[in-house]
Amino acid sequence: MPRLSQVRVGTTPLPTAADLAHVLGLFREAEALTRADVMRLSGLSRSTVNQRIDALLTAELVRPAGGQSIARGRPPERFAFNSNRGVLLVADMGATSLRTGLCDLSGKVLAEHEQAIDLTQGPEALLTLIRTAFVELLIDAALEPTSVLGIGLDVPGPVDFARGQVVSPPIMNGWDGFDIRAWFGHHFTCPVLVENDVNAMAWGEHQTIYPDVTELFMLKLGTGIGAGLVTRNRIFRGADGAAGDIGHYYASPPDDAPVPQCRCGRLGCVEAYAGGWALVRDLNEAGIPTANVGEAVQLLRSGDLTAVRLARRSGRIVGEAIAQAVSLFNPRVIVLAGQLAAAEEHLIAGIREVVYQRSLPLATGNLQIRRSELADRAGLIGLALQLADTIFAGPEVELLVAASDSTRPSEYARSQPQVTHSG
Ligand SMILES: [Zn+2]
Structure with missing residues (x-):
């Protein structure tokens, strides 16, 4: 499959990852937008806005917003970010307990599970425990692993964020320099984010409450x-x-x-x-x-x-x-x-x-x-929001768009992922 940036149709070049991320970002911050709203907010021309919104509709990252009539076959005019385009799996690891969660792409926790852990068991045993919990969350929600767009893990120790590794943790024996991304890479193909536990909590609290x-x-x-x-x-x-x-x-x-x-x-x-x-x-x-x-x-x-x-x-x-x-x-x-x-x-x-x-x-x-205010959920929500920011900031958006069949009409309703909301 050719990369989008290598393909041209007519006179308008197909949008790059950054172009798509830019317009998708506007939808992620708003409840719903019209094409005119996007033109106003982005300063882009009508044809460019139409092209980018169409690409995002085809990739089901944006959907027609509800609550409007679709009379006489005219297309809906307002669009919203599709937070059910996929799911995120997140794990908040404390010194004595592990909380795992299934989240939608807006950071909403759809299902979660908590269990006691012994941090001295080391990375192999604990990551296996996390993977098992992830698989159970997916099975309970009747979801395939392909619907997972990102995995996030936070740990009670110092993290080299760029490398996704724990560095010289005082209480996490065996984790120093352990390649967490590579470990998850054997089981999932999505991006993996590793974060310090309190950073994840701070982000969750900031983004939702303050x-x-x-x-x-x-x-x-x-x-x-x-x-x-x-x-x-x-x-x-x-x-x-x-x-x-x-x-x-x-x-x-x-x-x-x-x-x-x-x-x-x-x-x-x-x-x-x-x-x-x-x-x-x-x-x-x-x-x-x-x-x-x-x-x-x-x-x-x-x-x-x-x-x-x-x-x-x-x-x-x-x-x-x-x-x-x-x-x-x-x-x-x-x-x-x-x-x-x-x-x-x-x-x-x-x-x-x-x-x-x-x-x-x-x-x-x-x-x-x-x-x-988020209490026990602060870490899960912070991780999910950070993951969504990372995934939708660039190349991943292009991959999602490229993976969607560009010849298919953007009739989003036919194939929504089967995510079960638990309230
Ligand atoms: Zn000390």
């Missing part, structure tokens, strides 16, 4: 502590993808107790005082048997005095770290997520107190500190 906020800071308080920053509609990764590693800031010792060792091997990290794993350690040392973060959260909810005292101390230590981040980045919104953030007020009260005390009035005057 799209107009230019600087958003996301903090995950779970077994570990991590942060993600969205600035000017982009995830801020830093030069090597290591930005936001706030859990491993050095924290001033709050008392005379020995400086604790962190999971990363260093002494006195924020996480070594205030992470969920540190809370579990301290509760056990205080004579309160606690198996995991979930049990620690239960103790907090029941008002256990030792747990509350430890959580307040954690809140102040995390607050110090966030105050430094506030001074550096001046975010408008700080979103708190993770098992600990969702569970209790004591920690959040401590964070608020220190952040407002330690940061400049100019930085805190309009600062909001909020709990995550």
